[in-house]
Amino acid sequence: MSKADRQVGREPEAAVPRILCDTDALTATAAGGAAVLWKLDESGRQLDANLVRLTPGRHIAPHAEPDLDVLVLVVAGDGALGAGPGAEPQALTTGTLLWLPHGCTRSITAGDDGLAYLTVHRRRPGLQIGQAP
Template identity: 45%
Template sequence: MSRPPAGEVVDGVLDLRELPKVERHPAVFTAYDELAVGESLVLVNDHDPVNLRDQLERDYGTGFGWEYLSEEVPEYRIRLTKNASTPLPRVLADTTEIASGTGERGLGGAVFSLRMRERDLDSNVIALEPGGAIAEHWGPDVDVLVHVLAGSGHLDTETGVVDLAPGVLLWLPRRSRRAFRAGPQGLRYLTVHRRREALVLQASRPPGAP
């Protein structure tokens, strides 16, 4: 009798042990997405898949059930249940806490990002240390909404300067030229824009620009 192909659900069981590690999580997500609400499948793995559970929480919130049936190497068994038809609304972060770190030296870049697999938006919290800057560049081909959380600074545009302070809601039209400069207390701001594979900042003039 031939064995079923690795990664297929057989009689409600998905055995991950014969799959390469890079294929295990995608196989679980595919099988989970095919479940109806209230249905379950049993995962079999050679270790406790805690990283998988973290990724499920990232993508679906608390809309799934996770029950250990066996916790012995090399055969961990977990019943995974679909409790909601879609990922659930949930709190991702407390921006008050994120803002409280403003002014830290040596910390820059994204300190928060959306990481769900299936989403229409990208969002980040960008941190600039005191006196830090993002050099002048042409923005990508997406509109970006910016909400200043903490600190202070300036946005340089083609014709002037916009003061940045907590509470400012800023619109960055697609492909517009801009540069950010943090004040003496540093700067932290939230960005939201349509999802794209990579948000590329162009130092040179974009194609077709006047």
């Protein structure tokens, strides 16, 4: 309970589990291209999560995330994980769970059936606007 809540006699909001989305339904009705079909928007959260859909042949270009580890769960389709220069692509299929440690280079390419995956990572701090020195 926060100090402000105690001062005015309010009880803190209770945290309750709840269903957020149906990934099968979202991926079945997804349009073409690459899109974020769902994202975690709950206030006070400590995590960020996104459901991403890539149509056949689309890809996420090679990149590295310097600060965050990311978990990726393939929920539909197939594709390949690129793990940096010289590394053999690794097959991705429904049910594959990946750990992408911070600092590693990675890319994701959708296969013939397209690819949908859920990403989960620690929430990034919001932008801070301050005065110039």
